[in-house]
Amino acid sequence: MSTLLLIPLDDTVVFPTMDVTLPVDPGDEERVLLVPRIDGEFAPVGTIAHVKRRVRLPGGGRGAIFEGEARGVAGAAHTGPTGELRVTVEEHPDDVPVDGRTRDLERELRATIEEILQLRGDDGSVAAVLRAIKEPGTLADSTGYDPELTVEQKVEILSTLDVTERLELTTRLLRERLTDLQLRRKIRDEVESGAQKQQREYLLRKQMESIRHELGDDEGSVVDEYRGKIEDAGMPEAVREQADKELGRFERMGGEGSGEAQMIRNYLDWLLAVPWSERSEENLDPTHAREVLDSDHFGLEDVKDRIVEFLAVKKLRADRGVDAAEAAEDPAGSDASPAAKRPKPSQRRTGGTILTLVGPPGTGKTSIGESIAKATGREFVRIALGGVRDESEIRGHRRTYIGALPGRLVRALRDAGTMNPVVLLDEVDKVGADWRGDPSAALLEVLDPAQNHSFRDHYLDVELDLSQVLFLATANSLETIPAPLLDRMELIPFDGYTVAEKTAIARDHLVPRQIRANALEPDEVNVSDDLLRLVVDEYTREAGVRQLERQIGTLLRKAATGIASGKDSAPVTIDLDRVRDALGRQKVFHESAARTAVPGVATGLAVTGTGGDVLFIEATRVPVPGSKGGLVLTGQLGDVMKESARIALSWVRANHEQLGIDPAKFEDAEFHVHVPAGAIPKDGPSAGITMVTALTSLLTGRPVKHTVGMTGEVTLQGRVLPIGGLKQKSLAAHAAGLTDIVISERNRGDLEDVPQEVRDAVRFHPSMSLDEVLAVALEEQPAGIATAA
The missing domain is CATH 1.20.58.1480 (Methane Monooxygenase Hydroxylase; Chain G, domain 1)
Structure with a gap:
């Protein structure tokens, strides 16, 4: 055994008795081990080589001439004093008896x-x-x-x-x-004997004939097969011409004897994969659609109404022959040019507007797309756009690239097997852009009913009629969707569910689904509505029901474990003890009373990418000699919220007499405004009145009522401005146990969007000015505890 320097060789193998020059400097080593490496893995056996001479290579680099001596089996490896890799080597000379x-x-x-x-x-x-x-x-x-x-x-x-x-x-x-x-x-001799005076193309063809003959294959079978498939595909005339042209090139090449021929064959396979003449028989009955949507989803009445309206209009257009009538009025006669005969935009818009489902995760956006496909009798295909940054993902790669493929739309049509599927563009708000292009720009053409009848994929390089596709899109937020793309969409908000709706969804959908997922029978587990409500209230804080389903799955897995192990006998009744054992202690607490008991803390409402949320805004006074009432802001606040805090402090200082605040409190002190959960960035024009309330509470010593949440922006004159997302904020406030919500008077009309269950449980206080806000939010008398100031 000896220890030698290991030199890896990529795509090269050196044998004993072989001399080889390598661009490697072996240093002072006299013997080394040359080990081949394939795909990053070393071979088990290498060649022990002697360093014959060190040389200087062209270009100035150093190398050496190595002479292979014997095989060597590498053993344990370790790193040398200068970082080189050394291994113990067992030499294996070819000393064998010759029999x-x-x-x-x-x-x-x-x-x-x-x-x-x-x-x-x-x-x-x-x-x-x-x-x-x-x-x-x-x-x-x-x-x-x-x-x-x-x-x-x-x-x-x-x-x-x-x-x-x-x-x-x-x-x-x-x-x-x-x-x-x-x-x-043999092939060359056969071909040359019959092609002495023929052109080079004839020679290549005869060679391929001989190869196919030796393989027992028929040259014309592949070409004839493609020709038959093209005949049966029902392609448009322009696409048929392109397919015949490529098939002719393939035939002249003599089949699959070259890389280019294989590329042509791949192209023909993709061209034939598009279901040019296939259509799903569509069911546009709005009554049937409503039944399917109601059976698959609880709540979301506004969403269901809009989808039923969408299908009803399509049914009327089809029943009354609107498109046919427009075609009959076409002034271009039968002798008109192809361009003149092209359908008018009104004829192409069979898909109508693009419905975009916008809301927090887990609210059922993707599943309602599946229900639409089920209700209409169409195929359903989901295209995940989250993180897509390459425009070629939409338009396809050009055929000049090695490994080129069509875009995701062509692949979606292939997977659906029809030209009129329901295609869900999931997470359209998370499409990116970089040096490879902007996928959202390609989506402009896809989602525009006036243009998508002639969508051109870069790989196929033929026009695709996408006007019969029913496109749906989903997004969690609208801020990141480009304005031109957003202009082509009709937005349907998914704002989340109330506690009662979550309980009903859990009872009718989530529990049965998790029972099946955990191999249980419906009569083996009993879960009451009261217990489901407890799980919703104490273990989840979300707009959707995804986390709720995980918690239910945990409960039922525990029950399945008990039944399988013989510890429990069916039926198992899930009670509070089982909930605590499976899910642990209570995870969600309504802490408004504890948080706002101290002056200087107010409860605000906000909308995040995961739905509505409750924010506690805290204010405190810090004595700083010589300060004129400066402002310190913490909590990852964005520019808008920073401006709101400055406006709030300015308004409070300007109205200190009306508020009963000693002006001396603004001297020799700084005011610190903090929004907890500092690791989460926060921004948006809705925290103005909350910051004013927190500062006023601090300086007057009057705590904010623990039942009150508020949302609204404020001006320097004390006017309360309207905000967006009232429904999501109201759902979050209701879930947090608040019973009073202060809003802008100009948001009064938005109360119609708030579920009746929330309106029955929560009192809304539309306000025009900050005086009205403070009258509702602050306690009447100062508390008998020390103020936060």
Whole structure:
């Protein structure tokens, strides 16, 4: 055993007795181990090589000439003092007794090599060198010079330590090479005998004929097969011409004998994969659609109404032949040019507007898309756009690129098998853009009913009629969707569910689904509505029901474990003890009373990417001698909220007499406004009145009522401005246990969007000015505790 420097070789194999020059500086080493490496993995056996001479390579680099000596099996590896990799090596020389079988294999290998050299036209020099080799192991290693052997085959030869086995391996490999060369010679002789005066194209065709004959294949079968598929595909005329053109190129090339022919075949396969003439029989009955939507989803009445209206209009257009009537009025007669005969935009808009479902995660946007497909009898395909940054994902790659593919829309049509599926563009708000292009720009054409009748995929390079596709889009937020793309969408908000709606969804949908998922029977588990409401209220704080389903799944897995282990017998009734055991202690608390008991804390309402949320805004007074009432802001506040805080402090200072605040409190002090959960960025024009209330509470010593939440922006004159997202904020306030919500008077009309359950439980206080806000929000008398100031 010896320890040698390890030199990895990529795509190169060095055999014993072989000299090789490598661009490697071995330093002061006299012997090294050369180990082949394939796809990052080292071969088990390498070659121990002697450093014959160190040389300077062209370009100024250093290298060395190595002479292979013997095989070496690498053992344990370690790092040397200068960071080089060293291994222990067990040397394996070719010292074997020569028996009769070894001699027979040696003679067969020599004969095979000579036949190969004759077919290759050797002048005798290489054969003379091989005859001079006397050792059978060295003879087997000489096959490593064959350029036709792959690196993997050479590594296999190097790794074969037994000389007899190595002779068997090399003989087999060279026999395969000889058979291949003989077949090539036979094909070449057959072709040359019948093509002496023919053009080069005829020669190539005859070669392919001979190859197919030897393989037992019929040359015309592939072309005829493609021709039959094109005939049956029902392609538009322009697409048919393109397909016939490519098939002609493929036929002239003689089939699959070249890389370009394979590319043409891939193109034809994709062209035929598009279901040009396939259509799903559509069911536009609005009554049936409403039944399907009601059975699949609880609540979301506004969403269901809009979808039913959408389908009803499509039904009327189809029943009354609106498109046909417009076509009959077309002034372009039968003799008009193809451009004049192209359908008018009103005829193309069979898909109508693009419905975009906007709301927090887990509110059922994707599943309602599946329900629409189910209700209309169409196929459903989902295209996930989250994180897509390459325009080619939409439009496809151009065929000049190696590995080019069509875009996701073509693949969606292939997967659907029809030209009129429901295609859901999921997470359209998370589409990115970089140097590879802007996918949202490609979506402009896809989602515009006036343009998508002639969508052109870069790979197919033919027009695709997407006007019959029913496109739906989903998004969590509208801020990141480009304005031109947003202009093509009709927005349907998904604002979330009330506690009662979540409870009903859990009872009717989530529990049955989790029972099936956990291999239970419906009569084996009992879960009451009161217990489901407890899980909703104490273990989830979300607009949707995704987390709720996870919690229910945890409960039912515990029940399944008890039944499977024999610990429990069916039916299992889920009670409070089982809930605490499976889900742990209560996770969600309504802490408004505790948080706002101290003056200087107010409860605000906000909208995030996951739905409505409750924010506590805290204010405190910090004595700083010489300060004129400066402002410190913390909590990852954005520019809008920072401006709201400055406006709030300015209004309070300007109205200190009306508020009963001693002006001296603004001297020699700074005011610190903080919004907890500082790791989460916060911004938006809705926290103005909350900040005013927090500062007023601080300076007057009057705590904010723990039942009051508020949302609205404020001006320097004390006017309360309207906000957006009232429904989501109201749902969050209701879930947090608030019973009073202060809003802008100009948001009074938005109360119609708030679910009746929330309106029955919460009193809304539309306000025009901050005086009205403070009258509702602050306690009447100062508390009997020390103020936060």
